[in-house]
Amino acid sequence: MTYNHSFVSTNSVTMHYVTAGDPNAIPLVLLHGYPQTWYCWKEVIPRLVEAGYFCIAPDLRGLGDTTKPASGYDKKTIATDVHELLERLGVESFFLAGHDWGGAVAFSLAAHFPASVRRLAVIDVAIPGDGQANIGQGGRRWHHTFLQTPDLPEALITGNEEVWIRWFYENYGAHPGVIDENAVHEYIRTYAKPGALRAGFGYYRAVAQDIADNEKLEPLTVPTLAVGGGVGFGRGAEVEQSLRRMAKDVEGLVLDNCGHWVPEEKPAELTAALIGFFGAH
Numbered sequence: 001m002t003y004n005h006s007f008v009s010t011n012s013v014t015m016h017y018v019t020a021g022d023p024n025a026i027p028l029v030l031l032h033g034y035p036q037t038w039y040c041w042k043e044v045i046p047r048l049v050e051a052g053y054f055c056i057a058p059d060l061r062g063l064g065d066t067t068k069p070a071s072g073y074d075k076k077t078i079a080t081d082v083h084e085l086l087e088r089l090g091v092e093s094f095f096l097a098g099h100d101w102g103g104a105v106a107f108s109l110a111a112h113f114p115a116s117v118r119r120l121a122v123i124d125v126a127i128p129g130d131g132q133a134n135i136g137q138g139g140r141r142w143h144h145t146f147l148q149t150p151d152l153p154e155a156l157i158t159g160n161e162e163v164w165i166r167w168f169y170e171n172y173g174a175h176p177g178v179i180d181e182n183a184v185h186e187y188i189r190t191y192a193k194p195g196a197l198r199a200g201f202g203y204y205r206a207v208a209q210d211i212a213d214n215e216k217l218e219p220l221t222v223p224t225l226a227v228g229g230g231v232g233f234g235r236g237a238e239v240e241q242s243l244r245r246m247a248k249d250v251e252g253l254v255l256d257n258c259g260h261w262v263p264e265e266k267p268a269e270l271t272a273a274l275i276g277f278f279g280a281h
Helices: 045-050 075-088 102-110 144-147 152-157 163-171 180-190 196-205 207-215 238-244 267-276
Strands: 004-010 015-020 026-031 053-060 096-099 117-123 224-229 250-255
Touching: 004 075, 004 102, 015 045, 015 075, 015 207, 026 102, 026 267, 045 053, 045 267, 053 075, 075 102, 075 207, 096 102, 096 267, 102 117, 102 207, 117 238, 117 267, 144 152, 152 196, 180 196, 180 224, 207 267, 224 238, 238 250, 250 267
Parallel strands: 026 053, 026 096, 096 117, 117 224, 224 250
Antiparallel strands: 004 015, 015 053
16 A cells, blocks of 8 residues: 655644545545554555545644644644645545544534535544533543643653553553554654644643534534444443434444454454445445
8 A cells, every 4th residue: 555645734733644545536534533643544544445535644733743833732723724734635525534532623624614524434532512521431531631630741751652652552442452563663653752742632631622612513414423442441332422412413333342442453344334334425
């Protein structure tokens, strides 16, 4: 598989993004979460390209090889980053899938630019502002609250980035080792960059703003697929339940023997679900 790496400056960031496939094929935008980068889609993209899609996978604001401004980590701003990138590429209408915080960004993108998003898939994340008390599952996802604490996480984790992110890879999947070592090393490379920790934590520190932004929205009308991992720290049916409070047309899917890292744990099953849902509408 040939991946084309490019950069474009837009909306106060210089975004790194990867494309694969025929640019004249159906555009499908893939948004990653934390602590990952575009690379989490590496097992999914070849399958999608083979099925006839043109894949566009950016590194979101502050993450991967995209620049790391001090602010702008609310999901509406990050969605605007992605939309401006696609405008620069001349992509006016596209399918959209997002995992983890990428799913929350994808939801915001579909909500604020509904004419651009043909269909939406949200993978293993709840949407801030859906009426739940706490998307951190009442403390079960303990890092949500910890990372909202000013300064302390940076002080404790700087210099120990590998220990920090490996813990999540080894504990949030169906079993340790679901993320291969090549991927782990790639993620460590980017999360050890100056400013990367602060930027990643910014996604959590912006949750109050995300809730306020999303509570103002009318129910989403874009057809939506909600996918959850069925075991461990996979969110299971919670993804569908969250989206049904925020959107009118929702299909749900829970993947067995799959934790949180859905694109890497179940790439074949996820790809089949995306192709079945997106089709060639």
